[in-house]
Amino acid sequence: MSTKVGAREGVGVSQQDHPLYQERDPREVRRVIREGDWMGYTANLVPKYTQTNVVILPKAYAFDFLRFCMRNPKPCPLLEVTDIGDPEPKLTTPGADLRTDVPRYRIFKRGKLVEEVTDITSHWKDDFVGFLLGCSFTFEGAMVDAGLPVRGLESDTPTFTAFVTSIECVPAGIFHGPMVVTMRPMEPAQAVQAVQVTSRYPRVHGAPVHMGDPSQIGIKDLQKPDFGDPVEVRSGELPLFWGCGITPQAVALASGVDLMITHAPGSMFITDLHREEVSLG
Amino acid sequence: MSTKVGAREGVGVSQQDHPLYQERDPREVRRVIREGDWMGYTANLVPKYTQTNVVILPKAYAFDFLRFCMRNPKPCPLLEVTDIGDPEPKLTTPGADLRTDVPRYRIFKRGKLVEEVTDITSHWKDDFVGFLLGCSFTFEGAMVDAGLPVRGLESDTPTFTAFVTSIECVPAGIFHGPMVVTMRPMEPAQAVQAVQVTSRYPRVHGAPVHMGDPSQIGIKDLQKPDFGDPVEVRSGELPLFWGCGITPQAVALASGVDLMITHAPGSMFITDLHREEVSLG
Numbered sequence: 001m002s003t004k005v006g007a008r009e010g011v012g013v014s015q016q017d018h019p020l021y022q023e024r025d026p027r028e029v030r031r032v033i034r035e036g037d038w039m040g041y042t043a044n045l046v047p048k049y050t051q052t053n054v055v056i057l058p059k060a061y062a063f064d065f066l067r068f069c070m071r072n073p074k075p076c077p078l079l080e081v082t083d084i085g086d087p088e089p090k091l092t093t094p095g096a097d098l099r100t101d102v103p104r105y106r107i108f109k110r111g112k113l114v115e116e117v118t119d120i121t122s123h124w125k126d127d128f129v130g131f132l133l134g135c136s137f138t139f140e141g142a143m144v145d146a147g148l149p150v151r152g153l154e155s156d157t158p159t160f161t162a163f164v165t166s167i168e169c170v171p172a173g174i175f176h177g178p179m180v181v182t183m184r185p186m187e188p189a190q191a192v193q194a195v196q197v198t199s200r201y202p203r204v205h206g207a208p209v210h211m212g213d214p215s216q217i218g219i220k221d222l223q224k225p226d227f228g229d230p231v232e233v234r235s236g237e238l239p240l241f242w243g244c245g246i247t248p249q250a251v252a253l254a255s256g257v258d259l260m261i262t263h264a265p266g267s268m269f270i271t272d273l274h275r276e277e278v279s280l281g
Numbered sequence: 282m283s284t285k286v287g288a289r290e291g292v293g294v295s296q297q298d299h300p301l302y303q304e305r306d307p308r309e310v311r312r313v314i315r316e317g318d319w320m321g322y323t324a325n326l327v328p329k330y331t332q333t334n335v336v337i338l339p340k341a342y343a344f345d346f347l348r349f350c351m352r353n354p355k356p357c358p359l360l361e362v363t364d365i366g367d368p369e370p371k372l373t374t375p376g377a378d379l380r381t382d383v384p385r386y387r388i389f390k391r392g393k394l395v396e397e398v399t400d401i402t403s404h405w406k407d408d409f410v411g412f413l414l415g416c417s418f419t420f421e422g423a424m425v426d427a428g429l430p431v432r433g434l435e436s437d438t439p440t441f442t443a444f445v446t447s448i449e450c451v452p453a454g455i456f457h458g459p460m461v462v463t464m465r466p467m468e469p470a471q472a473v474q475a476v477q478v479t480s481r482y483p484r485v486h487g488a489p490v491h492m493g494d495p496s497q498i499g500i501k502d503l504q505k506p507d508f509g510d511p512v513e514v515r516s517g518e519l520p521l522f523w524g525c526g527i528t529p530q531a532v533a534l535a536s537g538v539d540l541m542i543t544h545a546p547g548s549m550f551i552t553d554l555h556r557e558e559v560s561l562g
Contacts, residue, residue, distance in 0.1 A: 188491045188492045188493050188494075188497065189490060189491060191492055191493075192476055192488050192489050192490070192491075192492060193488075195473055195476040195477065195480075195488075196476065196477075196480050196488060199476075199477050199480075207473050207474075207476075207477060208473050209470060209473070210469045210470065210473075211469045211472055211473060211492065211493075211519060212469050212472075212492075212493055212519050213469075213517070216469065216517055236494070236497055238492060238493050
């Protein structure tokens with residue numbers, strides 16, 4: 001793979017021709033990411049495979065965070081928790097390395113985002129635990145296959161649209177904070193079908209948490225997302241909102257946890273789990 | 282059963298205490314209806330059983346109407362078609378009589394509603410064919426069981442709310458006309474769940490055909506339904522719209538068919554099919 005795709009190529013630059021969108025093997029996509037040749041968003045990459053959010057925490061916080069995920073399954077659907085100190089997600093993606101196989105990482109210290117890096121090998125510690133939380137990019141392929149519009153995939157550069165809401169997560173231990181949601185606009189009859197399609201994928205956020213009036217969940221302006229890029233909401237369309245795995249990052253800020261490493265929003269870990277392995281069938 | 286319930290008791294008079302709401306045997310409810318002691322709405326009667334719309338046509342129109350139902354399964358989900366001249370719906374409700382077992386009937390002639398009666402024995406002809414189309418009263422019990430609000434059942438007198446829309450049905454032979462829908466308001470998160478619950482019941486209209494802005498389907502004022510009674514739509518609620526088996530009555534008016542006999546809106550035929558017999562399981 002010769003063309004490097006950087007972090008900010010996500011905005012305004014066409015990636016449509018990049019050969020990685022044609023690649024069908026998740027191992028090959030991870031290899032390109034590991035080599036640092038893809039630092040952009042992972043939306044629409046290997047659409048048949050399950051993508052995940054990544055949260056890495058010292059063991060001291062791991063049990064609290066596990067309970068936090070259990071109490072907030074819509075934004076934080078857990079797919080795997082690694083062994084202490086082991087960066088390999090053995091169950092979903094044997095052979096992968098959570099220190100290198102994510103396009104970009106964010107490092108949070110004492111409730112602040114302090115750094116964005118493409119490799120965390122030098123940051124890794126023996127007491128780290130990795131959490132993989134299902135990502136809604138996974139069901140976007142199913143929506144497209146069902147004939148539904150996914151506006152973020154219609155642009156020259158596949159993207160997403162996410163907002164911090166006024167919905168408070170159920171706290172656990174030190175972890176508390178607001179739910180983050182992704183938004184996709186649909187015509188009403190498509191919105192009904194989108195509920196049906198995404199209900200089949202509870203392990204990658206499942207059905208929407210909200211539909212319609214954004215102000216009901218504290219979103220002031222649909223054209224000013226907190227993460228990703230704005231997408232057009234056309235006349236007569238209903239915005240649909242799904243729980244989003246950026247939530248732990250909002251929680252890191254709110255909770256002031258000593259240390260949390262996550263993926264950068266939109267730049268996910270790609271597993272070896274086929275999309276239908278996380279569906280209800 | 283000693284207390285007669287007439288056609289217009291549906292509005293403003295409490296029926297809550299009527300013993301028929303406690304009855305759990307559909308045969309007993311049909312007996313009361315057959316004896317003319319219940320001419321009101323059937324919402325919330327034997328909520329575990331499947332209720333249906335009724336359409337009766339001379340054989341000459343039956344094939345066209347059958348195709349019409351096949352082409353419009355959301356408003357017209359067919360549960361049974363009787364043998365020519367036979368008023369007994371043998372498959373769903375052996376022993377019942379479509380001439381007597383509906384609380385009220387409407388008779389349409391040459392595209393006009395000419396009469397409302399409680400018994401059509403004297404109108405029955407040897408060439409009549411009966412069509413049973415699933416009714417959304419059937420899934421209202423499932424919604425209640427799931428903790429969802431059904432506003433029409435919260436009033437003193439169980440009722441419903443239905444509108445003629447600007448959605449044109451797919452025509453078949455002489456049959457054409459607008460889709461009629463029922464409306465139930467929900468909070469957005471409940472609306473998501475209502476899509477999930479009703480998706481399990483495609484044979485009694487299934488998932489909504491529309492959500493949100495009523496004007497998109499030609500409804501001007503939610504407080505002025507064409508059938509049933511208005512219900513409160515509270516601040517922050519989303520109106521949901523389901524296909525409705527009153528559609529053939531709107532079609533009778535639009536198509537000018539020589540003769541069609543139907544149930545009166547809200548006063549349904551109650552079958553012996555358990556609700557779960559028409560679910561996806």
